[in-house]
Amino acid sequence: MRGGEVPSDGAQGCGRDVAPRSQPPTQRSPFRQANEQMYSIRTFLSGARMDIRHVPFASAVWFTGASANVQQNSVEWQPWQLLDRRDLRLPVSQVLASVLGRTRQHLASRNSAFDGTLQQPSGAQCREIASRLRPRFEVALGAADYRQAREQDLQHFLDEQYEALDVMEAERRVLFTGAAGTGKTFLALEAAKRASLEGLRVRFACYNRLLGRWIQRELGGFPGQEAGSLHRMMMDLAGVAPREDASESWWSEQLPLLALEALFEREDPADVLIVDEIQDLSEQAYLDVLDLMVKGGLAGGRWLMFGDFERQSIYGTADGRRALKERSPSLYERGLYRNCRNTPRIGRTAADVSGLADVYRGFRRPDDGVDVTFAPYSSPEEQERMLARVLQTFGDERFQNDEIVILAPMVEGAAFHARNPALRNRLARYGEHGKKVGYATVHAYKGLDAPAVIVTDIDAVEGERAESLLYIALSRATDRLAVLAHRDALEQMWANVTREKRP
Known part of the structure; x- marks a missing residue:
């Protein structure tokens, strides 16, 4: 039972919290409920034609969150049937063995037909009782169960990531670097959600189109978020669409220029800028656009960037990190080294x-x-x-x-x-x-x-x-x-x- 529910008036104690939440509260005391369940089990086993005449059956109530102060004896329960949080200091097996031992003595003193000297239940009896009460069965897990278990397994922060969140709070401009699977995108999403809850307007950009769509879905329920691939954002700003035969130079040179023109006209920077895959967006033309997307620019604004310049830079320049540091000399760089994605x-x-x-x-x-x-x-x-x-x-x-x-x-x-x-x-x-x-x-x-x-x-x-x-x-x-x-x-x-x- 939860703390604060210890009955203090003997047999009149009320067990309102013992009934399942879906049922109305009961006025039967927890001791009476426990005793009824004990007799129910005993009756079930007797009906299964088991010889349990000398097997002690016990009931007790454990108030794990409170200390019991018994002022009087009760006709409903014995003092050793009342357990409280002080009993948690002992191993559970030792506490239960003590209850069973006291029960054996109590039954032997009250019932001449009960032989307390017999060491029952025996090992064989215990196995049979367990088999009767809890028959073996196979748990059939469906595909949805396996999927949920895999997803939940991935969504836990490491100590390293908690420290990274602390860095986000302390520093205005942070570059997080790490190999694949070190939680960069996970941290970026968490930062965007926290900024949204602060009432801040966030721009969240990445390089990859599929990743941008996924980020949009993840942040769909958070207000003040503009998320997607940087190229998609630039097209929306400029109000243009690519031709089917658009060249590489259109994407990397002409489109950024069109986006810059729109940003100059709008003068509508975000409070916070978050960039994932920065190793692929460190070309000067892209950095020019990012500079106008946040209040204070890259040199003085509030931003977080995540990337892997050593292992995943397949689009950006070799000196992308240097280019970013030239734009923001006061940036704080933090490495991520523990893999939280892969086995x-x-x-x-x-x-x-x-x-x-x-x-x-x-x-x-x-x-x-x-x-x-x-x-x-x-x-x-x-x-x-x-x-x-x-x-x-x-x-x-x-x-x-x-x-x-x-x-x-x-x-x-x-x-x-x-x-x-x-x-x-x-x-x-x-x-x-x-x-x-x-x-x-x-x-x-x-x-x-x-x-x-x-x-x-x-x-x-x-x-x-x-x-x-x-x-x-x-x-x-x-x-x-x-x-x-x-x-x-x-x-x-x-x-x-x-x-x-x-x-």
Whole structure:
């Protein structure tokens, strides 16, 4: 029982809090309720033709949050049937054994038919009683149960992240850097939500279109938020749409100029600027736009930026961090080093085969004992068979179609070219996949993650850019990862792993 509900008037004590919340409160005391339940169990076991004549049955009430002060004896209960928070100092097993022992003595003194010297229940009797009261059964967990457990497992802060939140409160301009899976986007979202609750207007920008849409959905219920990819924001500001044949220079040069013109005319900066994937948005043209998006600009405004300049900079310049520091000399830089996304085997494998040793200082998630699957192929047909086989395995492990993502370094990969009708009908382009298995390029999916990831079409791993792309692809998986690679590419991956770490 909860604290504050200790009856002080003997048999008249009221157990109003003992009844389930969905039922009206009862006027029966907690001792009477406990005693009735005890006799109910005894009657049930007797009806099952068990010999329990010399088995002591006891009831007690434990007020775990209060200290009981008994002023008088009660006709309803014995003093040793009343437990309070002081009894919590002892092991629970010791407290219950004491109650049973006192019960045995009490029954022997009151009932001549009860033999208190018999050491009952015996071990065999205990097992039979447990079997009768709680028969063995299999818990059938559905797909939704597994999905909920996986999602809840990921949404816990580490001490490192709590410290990062403290830094956000103390510093006006912070650059957080860390490898994939260290919680950068998670922290960025938390910062945006907190700023919204303070009544501040927030601009939250990222590079990736798919990530921008996901961030919009996550922040949909928070007022004062403008979120999405920076390119989408610039188009909205300028009131323009890209042509189908828009060149790279239109996106990286002309569009930023149009957005700057709109910002100069509007003069409508946000209170707080949050940027994810800053390593891909550190070109001078993009920094010019970001500078006008926040009150005080990059030099004096309130902003938070998150990125990985060493391992995931596949669009930005090599000196992006320097360019940002030139814009804001007083920025505070903080590193994130503990992986909170991947299982240890996935995280270590992603780093090792990509030639990135010692990326993480630890993992939040426990080791589930499941290794990364590497499936070599020599032809497109063999790769398609491997893909179908891995999908079947993931399905057997209760991963739903929309929890599985297929990533390839090119647009027209194995999923796009699937010929098997059953396989082809199970797949769809990510973002349009609904309840099917989505497929996308590694570039498009950067910044996101999925419970189960299949990486296909790894034909070669040569050079830093290819290794970075491989690392980004592999680090998207939270629980299961399969890599379909050409046999030659697998040899290149193992060459990146130190001899001591080779399987």
